[in-house]
Amino acid sequence: MTLKEDNYFIKKVAVITGGSRGIGRAVAEALVARGSKVVIGDVLDGAGQETVNELNAKANDGEKNAIYVHTDVTVYKDVITLFKSAESEFGGVDIAFLNAGVINKPDFMFTPLEDEADDFLPDINFTGVVKCTRVAALAMARRGGGVITITASCAGFGGPFALSVYNASKHAMIGWTRSLGMLKDICNVRVNAVCPHWVETDMRHKITGYQVDPYGPFVQESPTVKIDTVVKAVLTLMEDPNRNSETLMALPPDVIRAQPPIPAFPEQSNPAYDKRAVQYEKDALEYYKSLLDPALKRYEQL
Numbered sequence: 001m002t003l004k005e006d007n008y009f010i011k012k013v014a015v016i017t018g019g020s021r022g023i024g025r026a027v028a029e030a031l032v033a034r035g036s037k038v039v040i041g042d043v044l045d046g047a048g049q050e051t052v053n054e055l056n057a058k059a060n061d062g063e064k065n066a067i068y069v070h071t072d073v074t075v076y077k078d079v080i081t082l083f084k085s086a087e088s089e090f091g092g093v094d095i096a097f098l099n100a101g102v103i104n105k106p107d108f109m110f111t112p113l114e115d116e117a118d119d120f121l122p123d124i125n126f127t128g129v130v131k132c133t134r135v136a137a138l139a140m141a142r143r144g145g146g147v148i149t150i151t152a153s154c155a156g157f158g159g160p161f162a163l164s165v166y167n168a169s170k171h172a173m174i175g176w177t178r179s180l181g182m183l184k185d186i187c188n189v190r191v192n193a194v195c196p197h198w199v200e201t202d203m204r205h206k207i208t209g210y211q212v213d214p215y216g217p218f219v220q221e222s223p224t225v226k227i228d229t230v231v232k233a234v235l236t237l238m239e240d241p242n243r244n245s246e247t248l249m250a251l252p253p254d255v256i257r258a259q260p261p262i263p264a265f266p267e268q269s270n271p272a273y274d275k276r277a278v279q280y281e282k283d284a285l286e287y288y289k290s291l292l293d294p295a296l297k298r299y300e301q302l
């Protein structure tokens, strides 16, 4: 297959967390088909290596399309190794798809009160994405810029009692994405989030497998969005230079729709404060730009 030279993805390098299977794997396949090199970080080593082998089976002789790096997204050391592996193997990082995630058991609220059990999901779905975003931004800033796409969810806008912790973690990802718009002006890195409804993956099967809790049978009857539609939304966020700090929903069966934030509340506004806010934006940009170089120097020494 010949690839169009004006294709945004050609010769780009992409890091994908949670790419061993499911949505992450589907995006890895789409990127390789468009000419990108892919670095998969996951804790499912067998499935990850298998995915990479299949991607490399499509490569030209003597070339690699992909590598796998064991990565627990909750551990900075792993995340730094993941991004540095992309730099050493393929020359840098242009694209990051921060997609690794887990879901809670529907009966979460009344399970035993245990620290480790309660920390598990937020560590991956929230703190893990924060850590990956911070490392990705530095790796991309070194190269002159890039694009980060986070897998949030429709659960980031609301959801049932059964998925309370998961919903909260995905709301956090919407907040995180919407807070990072200034990165584009600081170091030319855009951050967006894709927000799928239910998709046919192991994650959904985990929930439909809980038949005692009434949520499992309910989800079994829920409509699903095609995985190809989710991939389309992800690629749109990556290749469209005007998408920044945006949340894009992927809805059943094949609908892609932006979900903008609520408009600013007029009660906070008056002419003096509005003028001050404009000045604050300018001051903040200068200040954060001045912090970038020292951060890059620290990253280079890791």
Ligand SMILES: NC(=O)c1ccc[n+]([C@@H]2O[C@H](COP(=O)([O-])OP(=O)(O)OC[C@H]3O[C@@H](n4cnc5c(N)ncnc54)[C@H](O)[C@@H]3O)[C@@H](O)[C@H]2O)c1
Pocket: 017, 018, 019, 020, 021, 022, 023, 024, 041, 042, 043, 044, 071, 072, 073, 074, 099, 100, 101, 102, 124, 128, 151, 152, 153, 154, 195, 196, 197, 198, 199, 200, 201, 202, 203, 204
């Ligand atoms: N399937 C759905 O219906 C659905 C809907 C909306 C959003 N999502 C989100 O999509 C993303 C991908 O989920 P999926 O549906 O493909 O499910 P999945 O379970 O097939 O994939 C999740 C991947 O994340 C990896 N992972 C989990 N913990 C990790 C860790 N600590 N470090 C590195 N990797 C880790 C898993 O090993 C797996 O490969 C998740 O963030 C999920 O919350 C899924």
